[in-house]
Amino acid sequence: MSEQLKVKTMQQFMAEGKQPEILFWVGSAGSYDDRAKKISRAFVKLLNKAHVDFAVLGTEESSTGDVAKRAGNEFLFQMQAMMNIELLNGYEIKRIVTCDPHSFNTLKNEYPSLGGNYDVVHHTQYLKELIDDGRLAISGDGYKGKRITFHDPCYLGRANSVFDAPREVLGKTSAELVEMKRHRKTALCCGAGGAQMFKEPEKGDMDINVLRTKDALETNPNIIATACPYCNTMMTDGIKAHEKEDSVTVLDVAELLANAQNL
Amino acid sequence: MEYLPNIIFAVALIVGIGFFARNVKKLSRNIKLGKDVDVSDNKSQRWKNMAKIALGQTKMVVRPIAGIMHVIVYVGFIIINIEVLEIILDGLLGTHRLFSPLGPVYNFLIGSFEILALLVIVAVVVFWIRRNIIRIQRFIKPEMKGWPKTDGNMILYIEFVLMLLFLTMNATDFQLQRIGAEHYVQAGSFPVSQFIVPLFDGLSESSLIFVERTAWWLHILGILAFLNYLYYSKHLHILLAFPNTYYGKIKPQGQFNNLESVTKEVKLMMDPDADPYAAPVEDDAAEPEKFGASDVMDLNWVQLLNAYTCTECGRCTSECPANQTGKKLSPRKIMMDTRDRLEEVGKIMDANKGEFVPDGKQLLGDYISHEELWACTTCNACVEACPVSIDPLSIIVEMRRYLVMEQSAAPTELNNMMSNIENNGAPWPYNQMDRLNWVNE
Secondary structure, three states: OOOOOOOEEHHHHHHHOOOOOEEEEOHHHHHHOHHHHHHHHHHHHHHHHOOOOEEEOHHHOOOOOHHHHHHOOHHHHHHHHHHHHHHHHHOOOOEEEEOOHHHHHHHHHHOHHHOOOOEEEEHHHHHHHHHHOOOOOOOOOOOOOOEEEEOOOOOOOOOOOOOHHHHHHHHOOOOEEEOOOOOHHHOOOOOOOOOHHHOOOOOOOOOHHHHHHHHHHOOOOOEEEEOOHHHHHHHHHHHHHOOOOOOOEEEEHHHHHHHHOOO | OOOHHHHHHHHHHHHHHHHHHHHHHHHHHHHOOOEOOOOOOOHHHHHHHHHHHHHOOOOHHHOHHHHHHHHHHHHHHHHHHHHHHHHHHHHHHOOOOOOHHHOHHHHHHHHHHHHHHHHHHHHHHHHHHHHHOOOOHHHOOHHHOOHHHHHHHHHHHHHHHHHHHHHHHHHHHHHHHHOOOOOOOOOOOOOOHHHOHHHHOOOOHHHHHHHHHHHHHHHHHHHHHHHHHHHHOHHHHHHHHHHHHHHOOOOOOOOOOOOHHHHHHHHHHHOOOOOOOOOOOHHHHOOOOOOOOOOHHHOEHHHHHHHHHOOOOOHHHHHOHHHHOOOOOOHHHHHHHHHHHHHHHHHHHHHOOOOOOOOOOOHHHHOEOHHHHHOOOOOOHHHHHOOOOOOHHHHHHHHHHHHHHHOOOOOHHHHHHHHHHHHHOOOOOOOHHHOOHHHHO
């Protein structure tokens, strides 16, 4: 489809006797979901541009078990966690970055007591770090005059108090950042959490993503920025429900940044 | 006969406090029905949380109108208690305004109590209007019908009457001081009650004394009655907010506990040296631990303390995305149901010499429906909204665990999702060997 991405697996690193700077945990959505795959690709383009020496687990990666845990299947979660921990510890992984706040939360908070201790960062935090360290330069004003509103993912914001990193990264583009009435700690869920992504909603008079998209549309945005593959899907569907898909686009922070660089 | 009032007072005090102590014992017994949970960590952070959230009311003022009004009632409640101390001592010793030798300090104190009392009356009236005239959404949700509604108003009426009695007592006292009645020492300042003195114009000294004494007695007996009303009311939060914020969650909100009983089993399954045909160890022959919660005894004691602490303000429910979109789930109802069921279990124990006899009912199904549990997005909005660190989400998750691990009663789509993870390591039915295909698409 497009130019070749440089992606190496941990197995390749091992064969070369090297350790990567970071492990990119792609996650199930980032690996299989058509929309989320684009986010993975955009993030890798940025990593390539910044010459980050990163690895992925490739076919060895398996679900973190997060969604099973939220659904109540602690058994399946811990099976997944222990398998992944065995793999990660075997590779002596120190630092993990992921585009999925759900993987981020569970790897960071719930893996340690099962024996998996890593420095886990969300991709918005990592992008900010790359920019701050001067490794990733953001240029171009493709977003001049555009209004962007950022939707806080529950498992990044409220759950782990990461509010500033995505906003600071977005601030590097030339776009105008506008906040929804409910944002940061009081941001409304997109409706996908707690395994809702994989089931029909319970009976009600409205879908949560439609309500949340309404919040976003009230800011008159050109772009709704997300930082979670599930939020992205929910907000995209919400835009369709409001019949605004012609005037408003939903993009991940990594995609916004990659586009700004014409990557 | 001279000491009769003192004796009556002492008896009232002992009965009032004794009955309250009995309720506290019952409360503590019920809370201890919960499973043990280690909350001995991070002591300094816990004290800080209590100071900030309970004492400092930081989460109340997130909503400024209700918050500031609440702070007034709360400060009034605490400060006016200094006056209650004097009243109790007067009652026991047969003195009148025992602290009056404090002079200007005393005048200042009484003056401040009066101003606070007036502010409390204003706040209580505003609260009543919000509940009954404006009918703010969160006060009229389905779970607020019946007793919860009556309870909410009852508390306001009691507070209103207590403050009115306090001011009446002061007004007549002031008038008695002015006409130089015996025993009524010249003490105190009455910035508020002086304005109601004209109501008692023309009353004889004996009538004034009668009104003053009646107000005095009703005020203190009312306080003792209110103290005993707490256990039957949502108003317990005035006491339990403190321990509850101390024991509240201090980990990141997104972090759920890992069930240790599951860890043991999973480790055994993954241990290549484990003998799959080994006879169970003596210890394991006991009833296997239940996964998740179907009744209150399966929850931990902090979750049960949470239930008693809830004052049904409904901030959780008003922030809940499921509730806002018309789903059945209301985090407040989860807490109210947990408390109601716990009370029911407690009553069964009372009737059976302290033993619980199964009554064929449980929290899951009889109080909380599957539909409510499956509507939750685990977004933590309810946890964030609670002004006293209650965690309704942890109860929801505990009950989902029971549904999934003990009953295999997850919605079909979720069962599909979970078998996909089991089979190919992703919630969708894709081949694990295709995990890296995105690179070349």
